[in-house]
Amino acid sequence: MKVALIGLGTTGRIAAEYFHKEQALALVLCRENSQDAGKDLGELLHRPHMGVSVETTENLEEKLNRYKPDILIDFSSPSFLREHLATLARCKVNVVTAVTGYTQMDIKRVKVLARKREIGVVIAPNITLGVNVLLVMAQIAAALQSDYDFQVVDENHRNKKDSPSGTAEKIVAAIKRGLEKSEADNLIPIHSIRAGDITGRHKVLACGKYDQIEITHTAFSRTAYAEGAYKAAQFIYGRKGFYEMKDVYGLGKPNYAEDRLHTDATASLAGFYA
Incomplete structure (x- = not known):
């Protein structure tokens, strides 16, 4: 190669x-x-x-x-x-x-x-692999907790030109896929921070009435x-053809499709806690 x-x-x-x-x-x-x-x-x-x-x-x-x-x-x-x-x-x-x-x-x-x-x-x-895992986790969280309020925090170095980042927009898209079957308002705010030499940090906040979940990916090195x-x-x-990183990492397989998140993910959690 x-x-x-x-x-x-x-x-x-x-x-x-x-x-x-x-x-x-x-x-x-x-x-x-x-x-x-x-x-x-x-x-x-x-x-x-x-x-x-x-x-x-x-x-x-x-x-x-x-x-x-x-x-x-x-x-x-x-x-x-x-x-x-x-x-x-x-x-x-x-x-x-x-x-x-x-x-x-x-x-x-x-x-x-x-x-x-x-x-x-x-x-x-x-x-990065970590961000792609975060995308899957964000979609699962949205599918299981559609009544929660979701927001995304997008942190990068001061010289990054785009705000919000493409990654933050991907995270929002993943959350919306998880929320597709809900009747909730799918407006997902993005809070972008451009400061210092932050290598890259993205956080999903899922806030309910009584608790909050955070899913965070932090890049320690540009390597x-x-x-x-x-x-x-x-x-x-x-x-040949068009691909995204979910294909590279094998996260685009059918078992990650949104229409199975509501059944498979719920069943798996139910079995885990049984």
């Missing part, structure tokens, strides 16, 4: 080191007119020579044909895929994008191109995002 990476922010640099350690990194891309163009990755990461070239996205098709990556990992911004997805599809390069801020139209276009051009794409604003990207790359290697 040969990987190209774009996006050398704080998380992208950690991902670059992670993929290099796994001997999978073949190319790093930077924006046009970047001063990093032509350098070895080691120079940017303050490491010894790493043997990985940094190239601009100018004439991207020629560079993809030269380095022949199987997968592109995207830690940049929504604009990259908007501008270059068709080129990646022509070159049969699969994609894992950990970027947030895509519109519904963006996602629809990705799905259409993945199907028509027969490439594989993972859209993963929620790239968790790099590890998630690597698992997604392994998953999408050789695959």
